[in-house]
Amino acid sequence: MxxxxxxxxxxxxxxxxxxxxxxxxxxxxxxxxxxxxxxxxxxxxxxxxxxEDSKLPQLTEHDRNKADDIIATKLQEKIRHYKTEMLMNMGETEAYSEWVQEMPDFAEHVKSHYQNTREQAKLMLGKVKGFERLLSEYEARFS
Incomplete structure (x- = not known):
């Protein structure tokens, strides 16, 4: 442009x-x-x-396999990262629930934190599912 x-x-x-x-x-x-x-x-x-006419270098089978491994590894890293985030958020929501059970007077104060971390956990679960789906489709395509 x-x-x-x-x-x-x-x-x-x-x-x-x-x-x-x-x-x-x-x-x-x-x-x-x-x-x-x-x-x-x-x-x-x-x-x-x-x-044959192209001046671009051709990828060897080894290079293609290496690229496939890198993509699969990156997807697996993302899955691990978002699973960790999701589990931390779930632990945080459980902590808020536990606190409200012990101290019901603070329920109104804790409610917004609880809802926020629950939403974050749902978001992370969605990301985990999305990346897992991408990984399975990617692996199926090249298997």
């Missing part, structure tokens, strides 16, 4: 321009389109005919 400020006044116009050119290259056979998981994203790559 910086290169063509007069042509693209909005990001949407630039995105459409790029997409149209990618589609044209795909129709010409220079690149191929790969539909993502559940058809949400389209990834373009050099087609097999143009790989």
């Amino acid at each position: 910086e290169r063509y400020p007069n042509d693209f006044d909005k990001k949407k116009n630039a995105t459409q321009f790029v997409y149209r050119h990618l589609k044209r290259l795909s129709e010409d056979g220079r690149i191929s389109a790969i539909h993502g998981i559940r058809g949400r994203a389209i990834v373009f790559r050099w087609s097999s005919e143009s790989k």
Whole structure:
């Protein structure tokens, strides 16, 4: 957009321009389109005919496996991180519940903290489920 400020006044116009050119290259056979998981994203790559002509380095099987391992490891790290966060939030909510049982006079003061940590625990559970789903789909795709 910086290169063509007069042509693209909005990001949407630039995105459409790029997409149209990618589609044209795909129709010409220079690149191929790969539909993502559940058809949400389209990834373009050099087609097999143009790989010989391409000056881009080709990934070896070892490099692809290494990249796959890195992606799986990153997803597993995120899952561990968010599980830890979720468990800490759950422990905090239990502490607030315990405190209210021991000191009912403070229930009104503790209520907002309790609700906040419960919401955080739910959010972390959602993230854990999301990353676990991504990991299982990723592993299934490359198994």
